[in-house]
Amino acid sequence: MKIKVDEKINQKQIKVLNRANILKAFREYEVVQKNDLVQMLGLSITTVTSNIKELLEEGLIESVGIAKSTGGRKPIMLQFVKNALVSIGVDISPHRVSMILTNLSSEIIDHDDFKVENGDMTATLALVEEHINRLLKKHIIDKSRCVGVGLSLPGVVDEEKNILINAPNLKVENYSFEAFEASLGLPLYLENEANVAAFAELILGEAKQSDDVIYISITDGVGCGIITNHAVSKGSFKKAGEFGHMRISDKDIKCSCGRKGCWELFASERALLKHYQEISGDILPDLRAFFDEYSEGSSDVNEALSVYFDYLTIGIENIVLGLDPEKIIIGGEIAKYLLEIEPFINEYMKRNHSILESNDNKIVLSKLAPKSAVLGGSLLPLKDMFDF
Ligand SMILES: [Zn+2]
Incomplete structure (x- = not known):
């Protein structure tokens, strides 16, 4: 018999979720006031204030002047710094790789497409790494400012272990991405192509x-x-x-x-x-x-x-x-x-x-076609940050 355990969300999880929801509101509206967040998200002023302090310190938001007062203290306008961090999406298909560099609002900063020989995953990934490094260098972005890389793959994926279990069209079975992630020096996320494209449609389409x-x-x-x-x-x-x-x-x-x-x-x-x-x-x-x-x-x-x-x-x-x-x-x-x-x-x-x-x-x-999969890839590293 299977007993369903009612998992209560603990304080730490609530804190993470509150922060993600505040960031999500900034992503959606770009410029907001503290009171807007209190009303929109149903959070206490204390929670919103402490999160704003944190986000200002981290450079994820900035203050951009003072709004018209409706009596009392004039509210400070806060703006999302959407270019503070970047994310990379990579779509690997049998003969071609597409790549995009986005900001935190999923606006495409740059893209790159190149051909690959099918059947040699390690060689393909070496090229992917080279192109990622080139893209970051071109825009003078340090790896510490890149949230991660999300890969879209045409096959069955174990996203927890970062393994491509089976991809007949790529002629690959049980391929581990551990070595690639270590060499890349960035957090890596994998997902099946159709699932990740569906995810892009869910968030953006x-x-x-x-x-x-x-x-x-x-x-x-x-x-x-x-x-x-x-x-x-x-x-x-x-x-x-x-x-x-x-x-x-x-x-x-x-x-x-x-x-x-x-x-x-x-x-x-x-x-x-x-x-x-x-x-x-x-x-x-x-x-x-x-x-x-x-x-x-x-x-x-x-x-x-x-x-x-x-x-x-x-x-x-x-x-x-x-x-x-x-x-x-x-x-x-x-x-x-x-x-x-x-x-x-x-x-x-x-x-x-x-x-x-x-x-x-x-x-x-x-x-979003034909960019759904590669956009979905770029959303994977942002999933926790915005609680997508
Ligand atoms: Zn078939």
């Missing part, structure tokens, strides 16, 4: 105001991040959301997971280009080329899109039947291009799929 959301990450494969009660839900063994490997076809096409007929074989970025190739006989190098053809009015492109959406919606319907989310966010680079043809998608999906016809479960395109 389409899921900000929603409780139950499914984020579909369409890249080389298809992964999903599940948001339940406004938090990313990873399942008992951190494998939840692997809908990309749900079987949707009897076609004898083998997947990287070893099974056949998986959704990602028909709904990934690659799959769209493959549908086009089967229809037209032409090979297109990337999504840009595909959507260029679309704007020129190619009928083959239209047909490929129809085939693609048929498969995409089979998966979405299955997810809706099982989880009934408030919102489904389509993410990945493809979302950026699909935004240009949004009316086409909405009409197409309703026309052909009865389950989605009711309009209860909203399907939206990510506005």
Whole structure:
């Protein structure tokens, strides 16, 4: 029998939480007065005053003049010093690494993208380290001012032990990031790509105001991040959301997971280009080329899109039947291009799929795409600081 222990939050945890909530208010509003914090957060004046003193000493906030008085003492305006510290997000995919440097408000200060050889994680990480050091040097930022580095990885991740358990697309199993963290000299955080992108949508994007959301990450494969009660839900063994490997076809096409007929074989970025190739006989190098053809009015492109959406919606319907989310966010680079043809998608999906016809479960395109994962990575080191 399992007995649920009611864990009471202790004084120390309350202190940490109060500080995080005060910082979160500064991140949200930038300039606030002491009384605003008291009212907004329901904290005592003593608590707010001692936290403000601490944050001023640490240089995370500064005083920026005096507000108009409504009688009594004139209130001091306090401003968030959003550039006091920085965070780094890194998205590792099979052939490419994307990296961003952000401030504490998640504004992108700089970014870096480079190609890597797939299959040699240690060589990839050596390059990542080199590029991180270069980025910090370029902006004259000492490592003591960097909160940490958050990695987005396309696989099953043990974020407590910093191990990539399994990533078929990267050809990696049970890879420990301990040596990399030591060499880097910065706190390191790992998370699965779809989960971390869903996390970015939760803090910065389409899921900000929603409780139950499914984020579909369409890249080389298809992964999903599940948001339940406004938090990313990873399942008992951190494998939840692997809908990309749900079987949707009897076609004898083998997947990287070893099974056949998986959704990602028909709904990934690659799959769209493959549908086009089967229809037209032409090979297109990337999504840009595909959507260029679309704007020129190619009928083959239209047909490929129809085939693609048929498969995409089979998966979405299955997810809706099982989880009934408030919102489904389509993410990945493809979302950026699909935004240009949004009316086409909405009409197409309703026309052909009865389950989605009711309009209860909203399907939206990510506005953060294609940066959701790398932004999510940069949010990981800030998680405790702002209690995200
Ligand atoms: Zn599969």
